[in-house]
């Protein structure tokens with residue numbers, strides 16, 4: 001897998017999400033991703049950025065355009081140094097929320113992307129990586 | 137601060153969301169609408185989201201809240217113009233906005249609201265005089 005483009009953005013305030021979403025959209029359009037897949041990855045990104053803001057006081061997101069040769073896609077890595085998640089399987093359940101919100105962010109995101117990975121250590125932070133293939 | 141305008145059309149309130157909402161804007165819309173329904177006694181709220189390209193679970197919840205709150209205040213909410221890609225995404229996210237009536241466009245939404253209001257009034261009249269027809 002090769003990385004065709006890589007940029008790092010910091011998200012510490014709610015308004016930071018807008019330029020990030022716009023940048024993501026630009027890249028998705030550039031690789032020819034269709035409107036439905038664009039909408040899915042941007043919605044997923046929105047959920048993950050919101051989680052970072054809400055639970056970890058912000059963090060950093062790496063936006064990469066990747067290619068396997070056969071297929072192009074976008075990889076996003078959300079990395080924060082927040083409290084971490086003690087029970088990941090629980091957090092991945094529909095409706096589970098420690099904030100009394102809908103609890104759809106993590107499980108919903110997983111459904112919206114092609115590949116999903118979450119790593120978290122209590123007291124250290126959380127890293128969520130997602131890939132959306134152009135035709136995935 | 138930026139605000140989303142709320143238009144009054146007789147007994148209806150019309151909100152056209154022209155920008156992609158971020159949290160504070162969405163929350164202030166919720167508060168403004170409730171205030172406006174109270175002030176004007178509006179019976180219906182029409183929210184046009186045809187220009188909105190992203191709805192995540194937070195935004196979805198706000199729209200659901202607006203509908204639920206309007207209901208308590210005796211007003212119906214109709215959401216119109218949801219882009220197909222947004223609708224598909226919401227279902228996969230797990231939030232199919234049930235409970236909020238959806239219509240294709242503002243015109244159809246108005247029709248839907250008007251007919252609902254007429255029906256509601258008819259029902260109220262019917263129960264007031266107590267006569268079964």
Ligand SMILES: Nc1ncnc2c1ncn2[C@@H]1O[C@H](COP(=O)(O)OP(=O)(O)O)[C@@H](O)[C@H]1O
Nearest residue numbers: 051055091097098099101102103104105106126
């Ligand atoms: N970046 C994060 N850092 C710490 N905890 C998190 C993070 N993201 C998610 N969580 C935890 O996982 C739970 C589920 O997240 P999510 O599915 O997005 O639902 P919601 O945000 O509505 O609670 C959250 O309530 C929170 O406890």
Ligand SMILES: [Mg+2]
Nearest residue numbers: 047051105106
């Ligand atoms: Mg969340």
